Amino acid sequence: MYEYLIPIADDSDFSLARLEVSLKQFYGQNEDRTINIERFGEDKIVVLVERFPFYLNVSDAPEVPFESAEMAAHWTGDPSGKERLQNCSRRIEMYADGRDPSMAYFNDSLYILGEIEKFDGAFIFDPMQGSFI
Numbered sequence: 001m002y003e004y005l006i007p008i009a010d011d012s013d014f015s016l017a018r019l020e021v022s023l024k025q026f027y028g029q030n031e032d033r034t035i036n037i038e039r040f041g042e043d044k045i046v047v048l049v050e051r052f053p054f055y056l057n058v059s060d061a062p063e064v065p066f067e068s069a070e071m072a073a074h075w076t077g078d079p080s081g082k083e084r085l086q087n088c089s090r091r092i093e094m095y096a097d098g099r100d101p102s103m104a105y106f107n108d109s110l111y112i113l114g115e116i117e118k119f120d121g122a123f124i125f126d127p128m129q130g131s132f133i
Contacts, residue, residue, distance in 0.1 A: 002109040004095040007068045007088035009121025022115045052098045052105045060090040071125050087121050
């Protein structure tokens with residue numbers, strides 16, 4: 001239901017450690033719900049909102065540059081952004097494997113994307129829509 005590919009420009013200020021800190025600061029303000037944020041190694045964060053998990057995996061698999069170039073064809077923003085996007089060699093793959101028919105966690109997906117979006121050179125692509133958000 002919640003699935004995004006987020007190519008990261010090679011010159012981006014993104015790091016998984018910084019994203020972990022940012023998410024903990026953001027969700028640390030929320031005392032109404034149980035939220036756990038845990039990093040696993042150098043390439044994965046799980047954000048558990050109540051019992052609903054969001055997974056954020058950093059990938060530098062061989063297909064990432066090719067798929068970034070393909071996604072750039074959908075880019076309608078600043079031309080310099082398109083050039084940066086075409087050359088991305090890593091990305092965040094964000095998804096949730098839980099069912100959320102009432103969309104109770106939709107805002108959480110947006111909060112997480114909002115924290116990712118703060119990094120320079122993060123391009124949020126919705127593969128279900130085939131467009132950037």
